Amino acid sequence: MERILVLGAGTGGLVAANLLASHGYPVTLIEKRETHLFQPGMLWIAFQGHNPSRYTRPVKELIRPGVELVHGEVVGIDLGERLVHLADGRTFTYTTLIIALGAHLDYDSTPGHRELVERYGDFYSGASAAEKMWSHFKELTSGRLVIAAADPLYKCPPAPHKAAFLAAYTLRRMGRLGSVEVHLALPFLHEYPSEVIARIVAPKLEEAGVRVSTLFTVESIDVGEGKIYSLEGEELDFSLAAVIPAHRGPTVRMEPGEVLDEDGFIKVDKYRLNVEGYDDAYAIGDASNAPTSKTGVTAHLGAEVVVDRIMGYDSRFNGRTNCPIVADGTASFVISSYDHPPVPVKFTRFKRMLEDLFIASYWSSLMYPERWAPIFRAYFNATDPRVISGGW
Amino acid sequence: MSERITVDARGMACPGPITKLVRAYRKASPGTLIEVLATDPGFKPDVEAWAKRTGNEIVELAEENGVIRAVIRVTGKK
Structure with missing residues (x-):
């Protein structure tokens, strides 16, 4: 029986699990924490005194019907046997695996x-x-x-x-x-x-x-x-x-160990995001060694690519980044892709408004990625680094 | 003979090669030779600036068939 296992309920894991559920796939999401944190929020908590409740939500409130949530810590992954081991001794099997365990500090x-x-x-x-x-x-x-x-x-x-x-x-x-x-x-x-x-x-x-x-x-x-x-x-x-x-890469025992790079990140095909040597396992977001920035945007876009591929489309991840730099009342974005270095993007109030919109849409975009997809797609196409290579 | 570390940063775009060099430098003891291979054209001026600022010696810096090869002797560490 088909079972897609998603490991980790960060940005990439939630987007992947919710998207798959929206398409009717049976999905199991494994996460050790009870709450999801919007990680850029830590900046506002630490240096502007924002209330943490603005940036945290219980994981169970961020999943859609059709996603089975398992509370537990992943300690081992056996790609050959298609097994995932949890700290409490439980073992899960899968037909497709999405590893979204983030980076270890x-x-x-x-x-x-x-x-x-x-x-x-x-x-x-x-x-x-x-x-x-x-x-x-x-x-x-x-x-x-x-x-x-x-x-x-x-x-x-x-x-x-x-x-x-x-x-x-x-x-x-x-x-x-x-x-x-x-x-x-x-x-x-x-x-x-x-x-x-x-x-x-x-x-x-x-x-x-x-x-x-x-x-x-x-x-x-x-x-x-x-x-x-x-x-x-x-x-x-x-x-x-x-x-x-x-x-470093996530602290799980990985079989075979050769799929990890020297820092423990999972080696992937940078376009297809499948784990090197496996077509039934993917790694997205911070956990992978894809040569792009480790950010929520790349995790979100990577999750969309992986779900497309599971559905049979030949989608490719292009390494697109959109890292906001927030200054007083203005913002800029670091926009690049695998094929294009960062382009000069000036600080403007309009871009700050865009960034504030992205932040405001965060919880909704995790739960309903397909509703936001056309809006984000329009933004990403309009700001493709090849389109704005002269500056924006 | 000096200890030698080779860092292959071919195919990595800026700032990848320097990042890899910094990480190799962290592990290197004084006198070690660090060899970096890179294809990013920005690496040449970057490695020169890095060596100058950190007080390390560039023993060799050459480009052949699009590959930049830099050999650095760790002289900036006590």
Whole structure:
């Protein structure tokens, strides 16, 4: 009997499961958490004091009839035997598997990191970590807030920039931007991995009053002394710091192990998204090694491609990104695909309105992806990097 | 003989090759040679800027049949 198993109820997993159910497929969705978090919300919780309830929903309220929800933690996947093992000993079999388990945050490869997150929270480790960051940030009256990363590969490439912008605007509103320095330390050569985007973001950061260091990859953190040391041999003092952890593939036992790359991400055909060597298993979103940004947009678009393929269409994922960079009242997007590097996209109010619309549509787009598909398709076609290659 | 690490970043677009270099650099001990192979044309100026800023030595930087080959000696680590 046909059974499609979807592992993980993040953006990609929910879109895939709900879309499949809408087409009448029997779907089982396995998730260890009770609640789904809109992950960019952590930025607003941590640096603007938003209520976490705005960005969290019970998973069971986000699935449609036809999706069977199983609460449990996946610990093993056997692709040859078509088996999925849960921590509590249960075993599931499948005819088609969609792995959407996200990335694992690795605090232990950076000395002092775990202590830093336990003390101050951050904007990556969950809604309560973000609340903890806000509780410290709102009390900061002098000194330096450092926003940095332990590795150049992390989900949502503009996240540290957004954190710096939001923090700077909050401090300005509090009248503290003069006495508190917002310092963005990036593990890249320029203010953004893509130089085209760096040229657009750099003046905006300056205008917002954010100090920037480039080529600063966090190597270790001394929480007691308030110092961060970089791989490149520099150091920064901090009063408060949030460091993006190194990302690894999901922590499940995988058979065969060869389908994992050196960081534990699942090797896929970057267009078809099937696990290398298997046509009945797919990996989408952060869990895969597809050479594009790890973001909710790529997870959502990847889920649509996989569902199309399960239905028999020859859909291909083109690696499209649409990473929003939110500044004060304006926004820009990092728009690229496998075949096209990021295009210059100016900060405008209109794009901020679009981003606010995307955020407002989030819960609905997880549950009813097919209703939003024509709207998103129109947007993605109109803003295809080949169409707007000269700039937008 | 020095320890040698090879990083194959062929086919990766910017900033892929530098990201891979940074990750190899994290694991490398002083004196190690890191060899990076890349096809992204932006890699040449990027690796030069990276080496200059981090105090590491470029032993070799050549392009052949569209493949850029950079060999870096780790001299920027204590």
